[in-house]
Amino acid sequence: MQNQAIAVGRRLDQVRYDIRGPLSRRAHELEAEGHSVLRLNIGNPGLFGFRVPQHLRDAIANALPKSEAYCHQQGLVEAREAVAAQHRRNGAAAVAERVFIGNGVSELIDLSLRALLDPGDEVLIPAPDYPLWTAATRLNGGQPVHYPCPPERAHLPDPDEIAALVTPRTKALVIINPNNPTGAVYPREILEALVAVAARHGLVLLCDEIYDSVLYDGAHFEPLAPLAGEVPCISYGGLSKVHLACGYRVGWLSVTGAARRLGDLLHALDLLASLRLCSNVTAQWAIKPALEGPNEIGALTQPGGRLHAAREAICNGVARSAFLQLVQPQGALYAFPSVDPERFPDFDDEAFALALLEHEHMILVPGSSFNIAARNHFRVTLLPEPVVLDDAFARIERELVLTAERAASKRRVA
DSSP states (O other), X not given: OTXXXXXXXXXXXXXXXXXXXXXXXXXXXXXXXTOOXXXXXXXXXXGGTOOOOHHHHHHHHHHGGGOSSOOOTTOOHHHHHHHHHHHHHTTOOOOGGGEXXXXXXXXXXXXXXXXXXXXXXXXXXXXXXXXXXXXXXXHTTOEEEEEEOOGGGXXXXXXXXXXXXXXXXXXXXXXXXXXXXXXXXXXXXXXHHHHHXXXXXXXXXXXXXXTTTOBOTTOOOOOHHHHHTTSXXXXXXXXXXXXXXXXXXXXXXXXESOHHHHHHHHHHHHHHHHHTOOSOHHHHTTHHHHHHSOOTHHHHHSTTSHHHHHHHHHXXXXXXXXXXXXXXXXXXXXXXXXXXXXXXXXXXXXXXXXXXXXXXXXXXXXXXGGSOSOOSBEEEESOSOHHHHHHHHHHHXXXXXXXXXXXXXXXXXX
């Protein structure tokens, strides 16, 4: 028995997070061998030369002496007031007492689902999704039910399809807007229809809005809470993306809706927040200046800005390709190209990603990692310099040519 491997919890059997999974581990091995690996798999601005705005750094430095004790389990009052005020400016009935600050949105997603779910409860999640939503649902005893957002619909959901998936066990509806991985930005009419589905079936709306200001070419972001009104809604935001501060690990959630329905949920969230005492105090001092200061991400996403140019480089790389297709991203920090199924009916996204890593020393994320059945997509980040992305798509095309040649050779042998 002393030599027997330690068994791990079976709840992990169906959990995956390939953004930092086996491909990333292989990339580390190649780097240890002396190879330079181009990482297009993670939206981490600080690794690509982006810097946190100086006024946020200054706020943290000036408040450091006030950061040495635990704060309230929900977060600093000043930070929560700033979050609530931002939601009120957007038209939501938000109050600081219903705001919780966390160590990134990731922690708050897990905390919310833990508060909501009993074993077997179902959560409606988009496909493709940000895979943490599916993983956290399973880890908290729930059952993810994926609703399709296919490229044929510009990666937008169909409210009628979602309504047809509701059962007596359905507890919540997840909306990721702007969307990771597709870059879709949801129009008001679709959001209103999703609110109507939630109202009709008594669901809690869980709206991941971490990319709310990362928008391109006139795309308009509609916050969900004002549209939800009395329908219980948890809206998530943070500093990681819009304010380029991933390492600060600062996120927040705001609970809105009819007070008569929220009491137990708020008590559960408060209990879970108390169990971890509080989130990082030091970084919370950046929230108020971030939300009240200039929108510096806007200069990057407008024509002439680096993110806009990077998006253009990806779109041009796809346009030059003999194999690729793309629904042009309207928001967020990613593109989600697909390989033409007529050219590659048996394309395997995981095999391709591994071959690309081995041959071209670059890493991207297979599309099936985002909980879709199709295996002809992959996700890349817009964060590298445009010239780097030009080179990346030349490498991708070389590997696609090799893949096509290998497939044709197999067909001839068969």
